Amino acid sequence: MQLTNRSKLVVNKQMNFWERIYLPAILKGMGTTLKHFFKVIFNKSNTLRYPEVKREFAKVYRGWHVLKRDEQGRENCTACGLCAVACPAEAITMVAAEREKGQEHLYREEKYAAVYEINMLRCIFCGLCEEACPKEAIFLTDRIVPSDYVRQDFVFGKDMLVEGIVPEQRVDVTVRQKHLQEKRAAQTAS
């Protein structure tokens, strides 16, 4: 039964002289290669000379996560686990702990994540952890997860995720968040 009319009937016909010497086919193939070669050379809009030139990311690009601190430098995360539950890749694991007396300057809530890990090899950068978080603790940023040779190095712990306390070590997430808010507002209005 024929389902489409795209099928081709293969005929085992005798090759002619030009087909037997393969020269026209080779020239035709080289012509195609040269056509693409010059297209790549002269069409600068499609080709960037990486790593000297880097392509600008979309404003909503989702990369390496950050665990944010509040304005007093305390960790926002309260280890509620909602991000882990929301994660479709099961990339997030954490161990919660009770805040001790005298640790109020470190953790904003009474409970905090003593261990917080994201397996970047499992993560699909969907952003659902960010959306699930009720404490504005986790955000995806425009930073690229660096390459590595060892699988274990892709399990990012708090040392790789929590932003620094001093202003120079803070990770700015406002540009992407502002863009997302504008986008949502435009969708609601339409």
Ligand code: SF4
């Ligand atoms: S971005 Fe998506 S896949 Fe990655 S940790 Fe967050 S929820 Fe999981």
Ligand code: SF4
């Ligand atoms: S990052 Fe947010 S959602 Fe995840 S455990 Fe911390 S507070 Fe909860």
